[in-house]
Amino acid sequence: MAYLDIKDLSFIYPDCSDKAIDGVSLSIERGEFVVLMGATGSGKSTLLRLLKPELRLNGDICGEVLFDGEDMSDLTPEKSASQIGFVGQYPEEQIVTDKVWHELAFTLENLGADRDTIARRTAEISAFFDIDSWYRADTSSLSGGQKQLLSLASVMTADPGLLILDEPTAQLDPITAARFIDAVYRLNRETGITVIISEHRSEELLPRADRLLILEGGRVIADGSPRSVARELSSDSPYISYLTSAARIYKAGSNIGEPALSIREGQRYLSSFDNKIRSLPDACEHKPAEIALELKSVFFRYERDGADILSDLDLTVCRGEVFALLGSNGAGKSTAALVASGLRKPYSGKIRLFGKPLKDYKNGSLYKGNISLLPQDVESVFIRDTVGEELKGCEGVISTIPYDLTDLFDRHPYDISGGERQLVALCKALATQPQLIIMDEPSKGLDVNAKAQLADIVLVLKDREVTVLLISHDVEFAAMCADRCAMFSQGRIAACEPTERFLSGNRFYTTAASRITRGVYEGAYTVERALKLISLNGGKT
Amino acid sequence: MRRFEQMNPITTAFYYLCVLGVTMFSMQPVILCISLFSSVLCGVLDRSAGRRAHIFSAVLFIIAAVINPIAVHNGSTVLFYLNDRPFTLEAVVYGIAAACMITASLYWLRSLSKAMTSDKVMYIFGRFSPKTALIISMSIRYIGLFRLRWRKIQDSQRALGLYDDGNLIDAVRGRARVLSILITWTLENGIVTAESMEARGYGSMRRTSYSDYRIHTADVALTAVFTVLTAFTVAGLTNTSAVYYPDLRFSLFTPWGIVGAASFLVLCLLPPVINLRQYRTIRGARLA
Structure with missing residues (x-):
């Protein structure tokens, strides 16, 4: 008997005629490392949620799921909580308490464990995950990567046999994400825990996974070792891009x-x-253009006694180009975006937009047709109950975007996929017809295809002479659409070159x-x- | 011996309860003087009161001391007339005593909030009700989160050109919108938090509350010492009298009064003494 046995499982959401999960049968052995891939809406999250009783959504379930020989619906809450660990996508919201140590103890507290057990397990886990140095910290002071690691660690305190991860690194930068995946992999190898993970980060996962499942319309269309799936996919399959x-x-x-x-x-x-031809004929020439945005030796800090977040930052963005500011999370890129868009004032340095100092844009004229910012948390943009109302006044913009949003008009902005949400927010940000738009981590949480789509839209904007400043940790995304890239580090720019030279010049960050x-x-x-x-x-x- | 702040949180909380209780419910000048002196000393030593706090306290002291004789005209010893109203010695003395009480209480409260970190408050509540402890912990987390998100929403809306604060009506409207977004955002995310709690077994059994703190013999002993000293102080207070109006009539240095004042002085100076001992031990360790 397999550890997890899924027999002909189907699921239909209420008020929905289509099956979200359609006759899935799988058996997963103890200790397997399974990667689940599929487009947005293919049923990945739904399937994963069916594997944990507390997270099952309302709807009709057919078929059965046997966990360790026991029917999933008969599982006691204690067994489910201790034996099946779940980590989701959002670092901030999964954390419940205000202190790291309390978060680690949370699961065991819920299970009514005594003091000594909790003390021992939290100590073990914090040593394993190397949390000791921030064990007493406030959870709000942690970086996104630390938060996800904490969520994983706090689930592991109950010593589960099955670990379910639903896009755990979607919100993380590539290097932090790789570290997180390393930790999961280590758990799998060193403790024999069974792992089912839905993820887009194939580079880190596929070479190590035992098994790859591809989901399409609620059905499993590929199942096997990553190598055999790679062999069997036809070369025109849309899933090639997942590899x-x-x-x-x-x-x-x-x-x-x-x-x-x-x-x-x-x-x-x-x-x-034989690789005799080493480079492509260079098509694009970088021609010097009028300067759109210029930051000159800008210094910024949040608190009087705090450290400089921006220190001697020089940045020049030319009119009509797509400029990518790359760097890891927490390096201060978002702060640079806030300062460049005039939302925070530097304590030293000059900022000019189209040759005019920012402070000379009077009466909010800065944000009316000159500059716009697509924030990292697009939730902070939405005010209305439906996408349609949200986009009132943006009709001109919608027509320029090569993607049909009208289907979404009746839905709530929170009920659409991450990629769609990003597009709606982008339309709102473009409503004032800005000449320059700053996008803060626009590709965060998007799958490969949604990213490609967003890159296309950026290129459309470029054709329309809109200058785009991308703030991103996502090198692959920048490679798709940027003209120039800069590496942001220690509050300033460490390297700035045309994309081609930049990415071939970098050894690691590429x-x-x-x-x-x-x-x-x-x-x-x-x-x-x-x-x-x-x-x-x-x-x- | 550990530092005073490292004692079991119940001991620490009990200490402040005693000191603050005596300070706030007595208008006995000797006790108030001791309290003011020690609270300033403790505030300086545990760094809970900085330069700004001292300036603030001094100003507050003066205002409190001056307002009473201006507002209250009871008392038989008239010093002079101000706008045809009597300015009495009794009111001046009472004002100073009240100012001592307020200032001392504030210094003690500063020490208290410095010593009682959220972990400790949680520990105390956790012993009585693990659920309350969790609610406190979550609330603390949410306050920080709200503040952060408020700022983010404000930035986003401003950058979209939707947020003017040129005039009052626009500013109010803008803030109302920020609040509405904040609420939607938080409620939506609340679902994720709730699921994360449930997935980790919340509500499946009787919760326990974990904490690093243990109860040592020293904690019990210190609590007992605090109780005895406070009992002596209260006994001293009941056996002395301080009447301000209409005449100043003090009977402070009765035998019990002296015992009470001495006990209170010891009580107030215990934290610095304990910390001094620990400081010496550690310095010794470094040299050896």
């Missing part, structure tokens, strides 16, 4: 031999070509495609560019 860059390069190429998954395997695969092609090709920073080069070198694409 790692190495696998995508492999799929588009020869498709013989073992599929490459990791960066190393990708490099090995590339070396099978795209997977760039890492695979390093030393072989130049400027192959996206899978598409790499594929072009392979085909120029005689590879079949």
Whole structure:
């Protein structure tokens, strides 16, 4: 008997005719590391929620789920709480208490554990996750990555046998996300815990996972080891983009031999070509243009006695370009966005927008047609009960966006997917017809396809002569649409170059495609560019 | 010996209850002087009162002392007439005593809030009701979260050109909108928090409340000492009298009065003495 046995499981939401989960049968063995992928709305979250009694949503459930030989609906709340751990997407909201140690103790407190047990488990867990140095901290002082690690750790105190993770790193920057996934992987290898994780981060996950499931319309359409799934997917399948860059390069190429998954395997695969042509003919010239936004030796801090968040920041964005400011979470990029948009005043330095100092824009004229900001938390934008009302007055903008939002008009802004929410908020931010828009982490929480769509929209804006300043930790996203990239670190810009040179110049903070092609090709920073080069070198694409 | 702030939170809370209780419910000048002197000393030593707090307290002291004789005209010893109203010695003395009481209480409260961190408050409540403890912990977390989100919403709305505070009506309207967004946002996210609690077994069994604090013999002993000293102080208070109106009639230095004042002085100076001992031990450890 398998550890988790799902037999012909179907689920229908109330007032809905379509099955959200449609006849899923799976058996998962103890200790397996399972990755679940699928587009937004394919039923990933719904399926994961059906695996934990407390999180089951209202609706009709058919079929059965056996957990350790016991029917899921007969599971006692204690057994469910202690045996099935769940970590979701939102770092901030999952945390219940105000102190780290209390959060760690929370699960065991609920289970009525005595003092000694709690003391021992929290000590063990904090050593395992290396939480000791912030054990006594306030939960509000933690970074997003620490919050997610804390959520994972606090679930682990009850010593569960099954760990369910629903897009746990969607809100994290790539390096923090990799660290989180490392921790999950370590748990799986060192304690034998069974892991089911839904995630978009294939680069870190697929080379290590035992099994990959792809969900489409509530059905499992692919099930097997990541390598075999990579082999079996047809090369025109939309799910190719879910695979790692190495696998995508492999799929588009020869498709013989073992599929490459990791960066190393990708490099090995590339070396099978003779690679005489090393770079693409340079199409785009960076032409000097009028300066749109200029920050000159800007210094900023939040508190009088605090540390400088921006220290000697110089930044120049030209009119009509897409400029990406990259850096890890907590580096101060969002602060830079607030200062650049005039919402916070620097204590030293100059900021000019289209040649005019920010403070010379009087009576709010700054935010009426000149500059606009798409904030990181798009919830802070929505005021109305439906998307339609929300977008009143934005009709001109909606028509410019190559995506149909009218279907969403009757829904509540909180009930639509993350990608759609981002688009609605973007429309609102564009309503004043700004000449420059600052987007703060626009690709956060989006899957590969939604990201590509957003990148297209950014390019449409660029065609319309709107200057775009992207603030992002997402290198892959910047590679899709930015003209120039800058690396933000220690309150200032450490490097600023055209995207191609920037991404090939960086060793660590760069795209997977760039890492695979390093030393072989130049400027192959996206899978598409790499594929072009392979085909120029005689590879079949 | 641990530092006074490291004692069991119940001991700490009980201490402040005693000191504040005696200070706030007595108008006996000797006790008030002792209380004021020690509270300032404790405030300086535990760094709960800085320069600004001292300035504030001094101003408050003067205002409290001056307002009473201006407002109250009882008392038989008239010093002079102000706008045809008597300015009496009794009212001046009473004003100073009241100012002592208020200032001392404030200093003690500052020490209290410095010593009783949220962990400690939680521990005390957790012993009686684990649920209350959780509610307090969650509330503390939410206050911070609200403040942060308020700021974020305000920024977003301003950058969208939707938030003017040029005139009063627009400013009020803008704030109303921020509040409405804050509430929706928080309620929506509340669902995630509620699910996270339920997924981790909240409500499935009787909760326990975990805390690092233990009860040591020293905590029990200190609590007993506090009780005895407070009892002596109260005995002293009941065996002395301080009447301000219409004439000043004090009978302070009765035998019990002296015992009471001495007990209160010891009570007030216990924290610095305990901390001094610990400081010496640690310094000794470093040298050795």
